[in-house]
Amino acid sequence: MQKVNVCLIGSGRAGMIHAHNYSKSVPRGAIVAVCDPVAATAQAAAAELGISKWYQDYREVxxxxxxxxxxxxCPTKYHREIAVAAAGAKKHIFCEKPMAMNVAECDEMIAAADQNGVKLQIGFMRRFDESFREAKKMIEEGEIGEIVLVKSQTRGPSKPKEWMFDIAKSNGPLAEVNSHDIDTLRWLTGSEVKRVFAIGGNFRNKEVANTYPDFYDNVxxxxxFENGMQGCIDGAMYVQYGYDARVEILGTDGVICIGDMHEKKLLTCTRHQAMKRPTMHSWTYLFKDAYIAEDISFVNAILDNTPVAVSGFDGKMAVYVVKAGNQSIVEKKIIELIK
Known part of the structure; x- marks a missing residue:
């Protein structure tokens, strides 16, 4: 195999970012087909990508x-079914986060990939971002001493889709928004989570409070962590002011800050003594290069037969922490994660 031919299953925003990468920015990979249950969506995606092959049923893929x-x-609830079937068909698998709905589904996906000798990579693209990778290197070199605390926040501007309001179907913002933060903290601390305490509330979508009383848009x-380090995650949906993803790493001898709220190095001052600077509008812009890097990494792992950079185990542990966090919100207590 000289090049990895990929089919996209689920042609939403995240999926199409990857698809466009494979059409022009991944030298050893190519997008050859798309699949979406809505025929018009699949056809439109194929046309946009300049390919002719599209499917409605992933089984045909x-x-x-x-x-x-x-x-x-595609939506998280379908990940396990598709991944297990793909492994059985000897197809390598790149799965966007969240990996699955629960730990048991993650275990099935991992086992299927192992048994069939195919690669399984999870889409935590922040590990491929230049600033995040530099911060990781600085930690390993001891530039700020011993790590004490890692704080990570992700706040998104979009109003939640209807299915997201049902925590039983979406696992809530901890899964949809903060999976990346959870993986970032595991990666930067080099340790597993020992215990969590979470609080959540619905502040911006109060019209659904009666129908979805468990929904929270702020957490x-x-x-x-098992190694004694501390972590804090701040997540929010529908903040409207922009896309806001930042990390602070506090050490015994210093601090590392990743990211800011600004999209461009542009500042406007007017005669009204006002200052204006545009905020980051979307994760698709902020992590554009990181998406390309993770797609290249996936293809290289297949062609060079090397381990993937972000494993099924990484995806599973993020799901594990999400479930513990949701349990903590409901039960209003600290949740211990059992090894």
Missing amino acids: LLDREVDAVLIA IMNME
Whole structure:
């Protein structure tokens, strides 16, 4: 195999970012087909990508001998079913986060990939971002001493989709928004989460409070890691002011800050003594290069037969922490994560 031919399953925003990368920015990969249950959506995606092959049923994709790998970017509740079937068809798997609905589903996906000798990579693209990678290097070199606390926040401007309001179907903002933060903290601390305490509330979508009383659009989760380090996650949906993803790493001898609220190095001052600077509008812009890097990494792992950079175990542990956080919100107590 000289090049990895990929089929996108689920042609929403995240999926199409990957698809466009494979069409022009991944030298050893190519997008050859798309799959979406809505025919018009699948056709439109194929046309946008300049390819002719599209499917409505993922099972037909798995019969296509031209397809070497699938890129799963559909709603989380379908991830396990598609990934297990893809592994059985000897297709390599890139799965967007969250990996699955629960730990048991993650275990099934990991086992299926192992048993069939295919790669399984999870879409935590922040590990491929230049600033995050530099921060990781600085930590390893001891530039700020011993790590004490890692704080990570992600706040998104979009109003939640209807299915997101049902925590049983979406696992809530901790999964949809903060999976990246959870993985970032595991990666930067080099440790697993020992215990969590989380609080959540619905502040911006109060019209759904009666129908979805458990829904929260704002969450704070404190964590203690097995190595003694501390963590804090701040998540929010529908903040409207912009996309806001930042990290602070506090050490015994210093601090590392990643990210800011600004999209461009542009500042306007007017005769009204007002200052204006545009905020970051979307994660698609902020992590554009990181998406390309993770797609290249996935293809290289297949062609060079090397371990993937972000494993199924990484995806599983993020799901584990999400479930513990949601339990903490409901039960209003500290939740211990059992090894």
